[in-house]
Amino acid sequence: MTTRTGPLFTKVALLGVGLIGASMAHAIRRGSLAAHIAGHTRSPVTRKRASEIGFCHSMHEDPLEAVRDADLVVLCTPVGVFGDVARTIAPALKPGAILTDVGSVKTAVVRDVGPHVPDGVHFIPGHPIAGTEHSGPDAGFAELFDGRWCVLTPLPGADEAAVERLKTFWKGCGSRVEVMDPKHHDLVLAITSHVPHLIAYNIVGTASDLEQVTQSEVIKFSAGGFRDFTRIAASDPTMWRDVFLNNREAVLEILGRFSEDLSRLQRAIRWGEGDMLFDLFTRTRAVRRSIIDAGQDTAAANFGRNPKKP
Amino acid sequence: MTTRTGPLFTKVALLGVGLIGASMAHAIRRGSLAAHIAGHTRSPVTRKRASEIGFCHSMHEDPLEAVRDADLVVLCTPVGVFGDVARTIAPALKPGAILTDVGSVKTAVVRDVGPHVPDGVHFIPGHPIAGTEHSGPDAGFAELFDGRWCVLTPLPGADEAAVERLKTFWKGCGSRVEVMDPKHHDLVLAITSHVPHLIAYNIVGTASDLEQVTQSEVIKFSAGGFRDFTRIAASDPTMWRDVFLNNREAVLEILGRFSEDLSRLQRAIRWGEGDMLFDLFTRTRAVRRSIIDAGQDTAAANFGRNPKKP
Numbered sequence: 001m002t003t004r005t006g007p008l009f010t011k012v013a014l015l016g017v018g019l020i021g022a023s024m025a026h027a028i029r030r031g032s033l034a035a036h037i038a039g040h041t042r043s044p045v046t047r048k049r050a051s052e053i054g055f056c057h058s059m060h061e062d063p064l065e066a067v068r069d070a071d072l073v074v075l076c077t078p079v080g081v082f083g084d085v086a087r088t089i090a091p092a093l094k095p096g097a098i099l100t101d102v103g104s105v106k107t108a109v110v111r112d113v114g115p116h117v118p119d120g121v122h123f124i125p126g127h128p129i130a131g132t133e134h135s136g137p138d139a140g141f142a143e144l145f146d147g148r149w150c151v152l153t154p155l156p157g158a159d160e161a162a163v164e165r166l167k168t169f170w171k172g173c174g175s176r177v178e179v180m181d182p183k184h185h186d187l188v189l190a191i192t193s194h195v196p197h198l199i200a201y202n203i204v205g206t207a208s209d210l211e212q213v214t215q216s217e218v219i220k221f222s223a224g225g226f227r228d229f230t231r232i233a234a235s236d237p238t239m240w241r242d243v244f245l246n247n248r249e250a251v252l253e254i255l256g257r258f259s260e261d262l263s264r265l266q267r268a269i270r271w272g273e274g275d276m277l278f279d280l281f282t283r284t285r286a287v288r289r290s291i292i293d294a295g296q297d298t299a300a301a302n303f304g305r306n307p308k309k310p
Numbered sequence: 311m312t313t314r315t316g317p318l319f320t321k322v323a324l325l326g327v328g329l330i331g332a333s334m335a336h337a338i339r340r341g342s343l344a345a346h347i348a349g350h351t352r353s354p355v356t357r358k359r360a361s362e363i364g365f366c367h368s369m370h371e372d373p374l375e376a377v378r379d380a381d382l383v384v385l386c387t388p389v390g391v392f393g394d395v396a397r398t399i400a401p402a403l404k405p406g407a408i409l410t411d412v413g414s415v416k417t418a419v420v421r422d423v424g425p426h427v428p429d430g431v432h433f434i435p436g437h438p439i440a441g442t443e444h445s446g447p448d449a450g451f452a453e454l455f456d457g458r459w460c461v462l463t464p465l466p467g468a469d470e471a472a473v474e475r476l477k478t479f480w481k482g483c484g485s486r487v488e489v490m491d492p493k494h495h496d497l498v499l500a501i502t503s504h505v506p507h508l509i510a511y512n513i514v515g516t517a518s519d520l521e522q523v524t525q526s527e528v529i530k531f532s533a534g535g536f537r538d539f540t541r542i543a544a545s546d547p548t549m550w551r552d553v554f555l556n557n558r559e560a561v562l563e564i565l566g567r568f569s570e571d572l573s574r575l576q577r578a579i580r581w582g583e584g585d586m587l588f589d590l591f592t593r594t595r596a597v598r599r600s601i602i603d604a605g606q607d608t609a610a611a612n613f614g615r616n617p618k619k620p
Contacts, residue, residue: 104534129531129533129534130533131534132611132616133598133611133612139611141616144616149530149533187522188523188528189531191520191523191528191536192517192528192531192534192535193531195513196513196534196536196539198579199509199513200535201575201590201591201594202571202572202590203505203506203509204594204597205590205593205594206501206564206567206568206571207501208593208594208597209567209571210564210567212494212497213501215597217502218501218502219597219600219601219604219606220459220488220606221439221459221461221499221502222502222606223439223440223459224439224441224503224504225502225503225506225507225510225542226502226503227601229506230594230598230607231607231612231613232535233594233595233597234594234595237587237588237591237595241588241591244587245584248580248582252576252580254516254520255576255579257519258513259569259572259576261516262512262565262569265508265511265512266562266569269558269561269562270558270562272555272558274551274552274555277547277550277551277554277555278547278551281511281543281547281550283515283518284510284511284514284515284540284544285543285544285547287514287517287518287529287540287544288443288541288543288544289544290525291537291540294530294532296529297532297533297537297540297541301442301443301449302442303541303613303614303615305607305608305613305614306451306453306454
């Protein structure tokens, strides 16, 4: 533990103030991690709303103003525009500043942002693995990162002191921190996040397209399991489009395995192979237990949604 | 509304006292729907535990004793043994009694139970669409059915008074009631429950089998979406094996559509068709809103799992 006097950063610039950017601002304030938080977003509506909520000390139309003199700059937009944003802000980045991001993919971020980073700026890609199905500045809250993992993927030769400082920052936001290779990150997230989102979007789409079952029936009887998928399938469309377009290789790899496994289950159902089904269903139950033991989900039945049951 | 003096049934027999049977007992007590609740289960351990909790007035090793003189008999075991149970209890069923069940499939229940029902007994298949990932007598709670739908699938020519009485019973347990054809029920549930469970079991299985990503990584980073699937994939293995073996036709039909749709998404990712992805992801968001508006799920972010965010 280092003893700190005063905030960790003089000025943090958040480029993008949706769910993640806004939550970071709240968490930075809660942890007194920066003397000044500057925010930027292209959207006038979002900028106005963020100003009203007031989680940033200053909101800027011009991203160059937001990042000027900042010692921590965080890309919080959908990953599809990271390259453009990085190119735009590059001339105003302060030597010695840390440039990081919160994108759900990392190889593509290194590819798109890396070339624009000026000498003397420490580019350390990152990904806080936390979120909700809500989006926009009103969705942000200080506790979003509490107990969740943040993965940093520093490039070979990255400045160790800068990496440590960014680790300290995320811990101050409530996160636990892990360092990983970008390519490995993308594969891990493909299975723990990207493909689960894709199949959730897909089943909700399939349900919407049925001729024999009405939309009203799907809604009414959704408590049988379907409703859980709709939460995930309510996540931000722009963000998720960009994730899939930018983690193609890993997503297709995991999706291939998922489909193979599903074909095997399909065959087991067709041929009445009950033992095979029972064995799988028993094995998967243990994974749930591990996630609860690791503090990554609640043990309460139905995620605690039942009126009175603890 | 009928005005009732005294309980709706003199004696209710619950054959099976796991999550659903136990919850029914609690709900029956809460609503004063029966003067006596008799329970049966084959398992000595479960029988002992159910007796300790005490939600039934009497627990029986012999199912014939449990159903004797009962005017409502409910099959609450996994559907795979319904036929055997029905054949066993048939001689002790009281004329005029209602025989129902809580199975997640209905065509197979009509097929397996129907032939054993004595003349004068009203067989009305049913399915309360409610549950949690927990199982066993300790998992039961009175509020499980509150606001959820219960589907009854009476056969052609069913006694209308008996159907009304069963409807009143389920409303007394907190449910809303819908009447449906068994075959249609099975198709609706295939999309709203069975296939969602199957793909949840499947993705958790796929994640367990990866060589390049450790189990520990899957657990740690599960907050990205995966953890939601593990809840569903922690459901009772016996119950779910029996569901898939007994709703084969509808599950395979929906699964075929799901796989077709997933192939289309896979292709869109491979070819970088962002607009197609964005359009689907926008459409699915609206389904979530409808489910919340219909009172079938919470509007709170992350199902309300976040520490402080409302």
